[in-house]
Amino acid sequence: MTTSTRDGRNGAATLEQVAKVAGVSRATVSRVVNGSPKVSDDIRRAVEAAVAELGYVPNRAARSLVTRRSDSIGVVIAEPSGRLFTDPFFPRVLRGISAYLSSRDLQLVLLMPAAGETHRTADYLTAGHVDGALLVSLHDDDPLPGRIAEAGIPMVVSPRPRRPLAASYVDVDNAGGAHSAVAHLVGNGRRVVATIAGPQDMAPGVDRLTGYREALRDARLPSEPDLEAVADFTQEGGAVAMERLLKARPDIDAVFAASDQMAAGALSVLAASGRRVPEDVAIVGFDDSAVATTTSPALTSVRQPVEEMGEEMARLLVAAVERSDPAPRRVILATQLIRRASSAGRRVP
Amino acid sequence: MTTSTRDGRNGAATLEQVAKVAGVSRATVSRVVNGSPKVSDDIRRAVEAAVAELGYVPNRAARSLVTRRSDSIGVVIAEPSGRLFTDPFFPRVLRGISAYLSSRDLQLVLLMPAAGETHRTADYLTAGHVDGALLVSLHDDDPLPGRIAEAGIPMVVSPRPRRPLAASYVDVDNAGGAHSAVAHLVGNGRRVVATIAGPQDMAPGVDRLTGYREALRDARLPSEPDLEAVADFTQEGGAVAMERLLKARPDIDAVFAASDQMAAGALSVLAASGRRVPEDVAIVGFDDSAVATTTSPALTSVRQPVEEMGEEMARLLVAAVERSDPAPRRVILATQLIRRASSAGRRVP
Numbered sequence: 001m002t003t004s005t006r007d008g009r010n011g012a013a014t015l016e017q018v019a020k021v022a023g024v025s026r027a028t029v030s031r032v033v034n035g036s037p038k039v040s041d042d043i044r045r046a047v048e049a050a051v052a053e054l055g056y057v058p059n060r061a062a063r064s065l066v067t068r069r070s071d072s073i074g075v076v077i078a079e080p081s082g083r084l085f086t087d088p089f090f091p092r093v094l095r096g097i098s099a100y101l102s103s104r105d106l107q108l109v110l111l112m113p114a115a116g117e118t119h120r121t122a123d124y125l126t127a128g129h130v131d132g133a134l135l136v137s138l139h140d141d142d143p144l145p146g147r148i149a150e151a152g153i154p155m156v157v158s159p160r161p162r163r164p165l166a167a168s169y170v171d172v173d174n175a176g177g178a179h180s181a182v183a184h185l186v187g188n189g190r191r192v193v194a195t196i197a198g199p200q201d202m203a204p205g206v207d208r209l210t211g212y213r214e215a216l217r218d219a220r221l222p223s224e225p226d227l228e229a230v231a232d233f234t235q236e237g238g239a240v241a242m243e244r245l246l247k248a249r250p251d252i253d254a255v256f257a258a259s260d261q262m263a264a265g266a267l268s269v270l271a272a273s274g275r276r277v278p279e280d281v282a283i284v285g286f287d288d289s290a291v292a293t294t295t296s297p298a299l300t301s302v303r304q305p306v307e308e309m310g311e312e313m314a315r316l317l318v319a320a321v322e323r324s325d326p327a328p329r330r331v332i333l334a335t336q337l338i339r340r341a342s343s344a345g346r347r348v349p
Numbered sequence: 350m351t352t353s354t355r356d357g358r359n360g361a362a363t364l365e366q367v368a369k370v371a372g373v374s375r376a377t378v379s380r381v382v383n384g385s386p387k388v389s390d391d392i393r394r395a396v397e398a399a400v401a402e403l404g405y406v407p408n409r410a411a412r413s414l415v416t417r418r419s420d421s422i423g424v425v426i427a428e429p430s431g432r433l434f435t436d437p438f439f440p441r442v443l444r445g446i447s448a449y450l451s452s453r454d455l456q457l458v459l460l461m462p463a464a465g466e467t468h469r470t471a472d473y474l475t476a477g478h479v480d481g482a483l484l485v486s487l488h489d490d491d492p493l494p495g496r497i498a499e500a501g502i503p504m505v506v507s508p509r510p511r512r513p514l515a516a517s518y519v520d521v522d523n524a525g526g527a528h529s530a531v532a533h534l535v536g537n538g539r540r541v542v543a544t545i546a547g548p549q550d551m552a553p554g555v556d557r558l559t560g561y562r563e564a565l566r567d568a569r570l571p572s573e574p575d576l577e578a579v580a581d582f583t584q585e586g587g588a589v590a591m592e593r594l595l596k597a598r599p600d601i602d603a604v605f606a607a608s609d610q611m612a613a614g615a616l617s618v619l620a621a622s623g624r625r626v627p628e629d630v631a632i633v634g635f636d637d638s639a640v641a642t643t644t645s646p647a648l649t650s651v652r653q654p655v656e657e658m659g660e661e662m663a664r665l666l667v668a669a670v671e672r673s674d675p676a677p678r679r680v681i682l683a684t685q686l687i688r689r690a691s692s693a694g695r696r697v698p
Contacts, residue, residue, distance in 0.1 A: 027499045030475070030499050030500045030501060031499075031500070031501040038501065039501075070473075070476070070478065071469075071472075071473075072473055072478070082440075084440075085434060085437075085439070085440040088434075090434070091431075091433075091434040094461075098461075098463070102463065102466065105469065107460070107469050107470065107472070107473045108460070108461070109458050109459070109460060109473070109478075110458070110459035110460070110461065111456070111457070111458060111459070112447075112457070112459065114447070114451065117451065120420075120454065120456050121456065123420075123456070124419075124420075124421055124456045124458070126379070127419075129419065129421070129458075129478045150375075150376045150379050150380075151379045151380070152379060152380040152387065
């Protein structure tokens with residue numbers, strides 16, 4: 001740990017030296033420094049005198065006034081906690097972030113603001129407790145990026161923000177991935193291809209829907225409103241959307257779901273309706289998460305390198321913290337279609 | 350937000366007033382205060398002069414030197430991230446903690462140190478970034494409580510620490526809950542009752558095993574080493590333990606598993622071995638988590654009030670932060686046996 005004097009010079013005084021000059025134990029110095037009430041006034045004064053004499057800045061809050069570093073990075077996931085703990089996307093992205101921060105000996109601090117609590121989270125992030133912020137699963141209406149930008153705190157976001165934002169971001173080729181999924185379904189002879197789209201207030205929801213429509217256009221198939229249902233990336237949402245689609249269009253022979261969780265929900269509804277997958281209806285998900293190999297049948301899915309996204313976000317942020325005023329970077333990672341049983345070619349009777 | 354002058358008096362100067370005196374925008378003041386490089390030296394000097402004139406303490410790091418409060422609480426879960434995201438215990442306890450902290454307008458800051466990273470987490474917790482710490486799922490050999498105690502930071506832990514620790518804790522009646530589960534199995538006519546115990550380096554693992562043994566003793570049944578297998582609270586661990594138990598004792602007619610996750614793993618192994626539940630083998634879990642109602646058959650389980658544990662931990666900690674030197678409290682919450690199909694009485698042929 002670096003110690004610093006109040007005027008900004010780096011000093012060599014350590015907690016041990018303060019303890020020696022004050023004639024107390026290291027633990028007692030810690031207690032005084034952290035404001036513990038279990039210390040007598042005499043001892044407190046002796047420690048404070050030693051601190052003043054040695055120029056030791058007693059805690060990280062004080063040190064951060066000088067170095068402006070907390071050696072910590074805030075990660076904000078503003079999703080309902082249900083989704084945080086049920087969608088395997090989040091552990092994966094956290095694993096990537098955590099791997100990079102650990103390699104740099106930086107502390108990961110996770111903040112999960114509920115709806116309406118963004119203001120308090122912004123206070124924390126802009127108060128010197130972290131050196132920078134990673135905003136994961138950013139929605140369009142989130143006021144947090146604006147607050148952080150205003151305060152001049154380095155920040156990296158994901159997915160691609162849909163409003164102008166002077167910050168680096170990391171995302172995958174959402175439109176391209178969706179396009180490859182739908183082109184694959186059409187190539188296997190499917191002609192009534194529906195989609196379960198993600199939330200339309202964030203890039204992955206919007207861009208995957210765009211990719212679906214473009215692939216239909218490229219195949220000279222019409223985009224039809226009753227072949228599109230929007231859900232919230234969850235399994236329950238996917239099931240409800242699938243029910244709605246089947247009611248409007250019982251002739252559907254393929255579905256592109258914008259997440260594996262939604263595809264899993266759709267699979268259960270297809271089974272309950274007596275449709276065979278892939279014989280009657282083919283389905284493709286997005287994520288290639290663990291769920292894709294545990295569904296029955298196993299799920300064809302658009303693989304996105306989630307751990308790598310997390311690592312890349314952390315790498316960009318640490319670079320921004322260390323160099324002053326780096327130009328924002330936009331990193332788009334490629335996707336890959338992983339073929340499994342759920343979209344195998346239609347059997348000819 | 351309260352503002353304070355450097356000598357500790359509460360001042361009325363706001364960011365807006367600083368902006369007005371300096372003749373710049375609120376955003377520019379934020380940038381200067383947070384050390385952004387995107388500000389000219391002239392503007393920086395003007396803002397610093399205004400700050401000096403008004404006695405405005407520009408950020409929370411500075412303010413915390415005066416108030417020694419960050420209005421934030423650190424929650425530490427030192428489990429492999431796999432378990433954090435697969436065991437429903439953690440979202441539930443976090444929900445309880447979060448509900449109470451939100452009601453007090455305090456920021457929850459989640460720290461998930463990997464093995465070997467406890468030292469960095471201790472640095473963060475003792476550096477003024479949080480007002481207190483909640484340690485969830487504490488294992489015996491964790492050095493964190495010692496570091497936090499030494500620094501005089503208020504702390505509440507769960508489960509019951511098995512070493513002397515001058516801190517409040519919240520736990521459930523683990524031994525009593527296990528006893529009720531085993532007494533129920535014996536009462537239904539089971540005579541060869543095995544247990545899948547939890548980790549033996551933390552109170553829930555040890556105390557639930559103790560409760561199992563005491564219930565057998567009370568029923569005048571012998572405790573036998575080959576009826577006991579220790580696992581790690583996970584589904585995979587429960588499956589491996591069940592395989593071991595069946596190999597050693599094919600005559601087992603009941604199992605008490607110290608977590609629902611382990612019980613779910615055991616159920617799959619029992620099914621694979623051709624044993625019917627509950628006809629051939631009855632099983633009881635612990636937690637009464639969502640998994641208990643989704644297994645086949647539904648799982649009898651010892652309910653522990655997990656959300657309430659989280660709330661109680663947060664309540665005790667905030668009280669300790671607000672009052673100086675409160676006596677540590679030990680809160681033990683009761684458990685309740687919830688009966689479902691997995692332990693129904695043995696059918697008489």
